[in-house]
Amino acid sequence: MRTSSLALGLAALLLTPTALAGAPGPSVTAGEVTVLSGPDDDPLFLPTDVAVGPHGEAWVADGVNRRVALFSASGRWQGGYTQVGDQVLSNPMGLDVSDDGRLWIADADLGRVVVRTPDGDLERLLEAPAELGPMEPTDVAVSDDGARAWVVDNNGHRLLVFDLTTGDVQVYGSKGQALGQMHNPWLVSADSRGNAYFSDVLNGRIQSVSPRLKPRASLGSYGVELGELFRPKGVAADDDERVWVSDGDLGVVQVFNSSGSMIDVVRDASGAVMRLDTPAGVAWHDDQLLVVEATRNRVLRMPVTVVPGRRPAPPARPILDSKPKDCTACHLELMPMLAQGLPTGIALVPPSAPDQPPASREAACFSCHDGSVEDSRRPVWLEHGHSSDVLPPEGMEVDPAIPLVDGRLACRSCHTAHSQGGSGRSCAEAVFLRVGEQPMELCLACHGDMNERRSPVPHDQGEPNENPRPSGHIP
């Protein structure tokens, strides 16, 4: 039991980041950063995960490009692989390398895990038995003894646990907020004792599971203070019973003990919190941390030193207070402290401008539509005819009701929220097209001069209004 004076003392510490930086306690410091990126003419695109092989080589899930990419131990580009044996990859999202050098690829579109031998052959496929329904595997972690694979079924809100010897598959978890339940699990890692750790994205925590499939602990809880998680994405258990966790929106990596207590946030040499751009999958190898920076299309690798120390446990909070709120899931700026314009120990106040509320920014949409909750990377960021940050061409008259940002198209030019009577209480319900009735209304707001030459509905032959998905950016 904590005494209230200790809780008060810690609350004071958390309110003053400088005092915290100076306090004795554990410190986690990154050294010189190596950048792993593809060649200029064949870059990675919105990669999701990274895994390291026995010789220090790094594999990257480059699913929008339908491939896995390989970097040598020195960080040099070795090429991309779109196929394993005769199995053509479609959307590899999560990876693991087992100690024997086999590469395990969770392909969300194929609905299976593809296993590649060190020689590049197809060894086996993991598929859910028919009675368990389809799975959308977004990541896989193999136990050290090679006996078990933990597979995350993102859309199914569960883990499928494969016994690699017998082929049996067990289901762990269901959709919900209790321990053992989850809301869009995304990436997973296993430790040397056979426990698994997975990011429980919309519940804002990492959960751990024992080898006997019992829920063990929650690492971090929903929030924006040191030791809390807003949008947990990547997770890696190292060999010293520590767990590294990236937060895609806060742009930091934090490290916890495997039992759930907080160690620290990764800092730079000056002791300041290290800021990363949309960090996703993480991996740990030989005292080095690897982090995917999704929207930078690259992976960072850095040696990290951990100086142990004791950090007082944070003050207990009412359980319900640490659950994601319907509103803050999209409105980071409404979290405590940030709403008052104050940064926390790890979070900066999100940028805001009258013509671009924080929740309407491209980064806010990417935070869920990057594959962790919905995978819209291809329809929105690759195949669209419309991008954000584009100036309307000369001669286009944009209806004054359509908001532009600095005169350019933004996501909010066409999408808005809360306007059509939706409660705003669920993601699917909250964001709409900026129109009253027909999508065509929206098109005409900019393409008022639509004529035969520029057909407003690219995939429709003559009955424009019946096309349910008439966007230029939807295939």
Ligand code: HEC
């Ligand atoms: C699925 C995401 C989502 C959820 C959930 C959501 N909002 Fe929003 N909200 C948005 C977006 C996007 C905008 C910006 C709309 C625009 O650009 O016109 C917005 C705009 C707003 C605005 C006006 C602009 C601003 O930022 O001040 C308010 C107020 C607001 N939301 C309140 C709420 C409240 C209260 C809830 C919870 C009941 C909620 N929202 C839930 C996405 C969401």
Ligand code: HEC
């Ligand atoms: C908190 C997570 C979250 C955020 C943030 C978010 N979305 Fe979504 N979005 C979802 C989910 C979940 C769905 C539902 C997908 C489904 O059920 O098929 C969805 C669906 C959509 C749809 C399809 C709706 C339909 O009618 O099928 C659009 C369009 C969309 N989002 C746009 C946006 C835009 C634009 C933003 C940023 C302004 C945004 N979203 C931010 C989670 C989110």
Ligand code: HEC
């Ligand atoms: C010029 C208009 C326009 C712009 C700009 C635009 N969108 Fe869309 N978007 C659409 C239309 C139209 C649809 C189809 C809606 C539907 O089917 O209900 C769509 C669909 C979507 C969907 C659902 C995709 C799916 O998988 O079905 C998402 C997510 C989305 N947009 C996000 C975004 C984001 C994020 C941005 C900013 C980077 C953006 N959009 C910019 C018009 C636009």
Ligand code: HEC
């Ligand atoms: C906010 C203004 C805006 C709205 C609303 C809008 N567009 Fe566009 N559209 C543009 C701009 C600007 C371009 C040029 C895009 C570019 O260069 O990225 C464009 C380009 C296109 C193109 C590609 C044309 C080409 O030459 O390649 C198609 C097709 C298209 N729009 C269809 C639509 C449809 C269908 C809708 C309704 C769902 C729509 N647009 C709504 C602004 C808009």
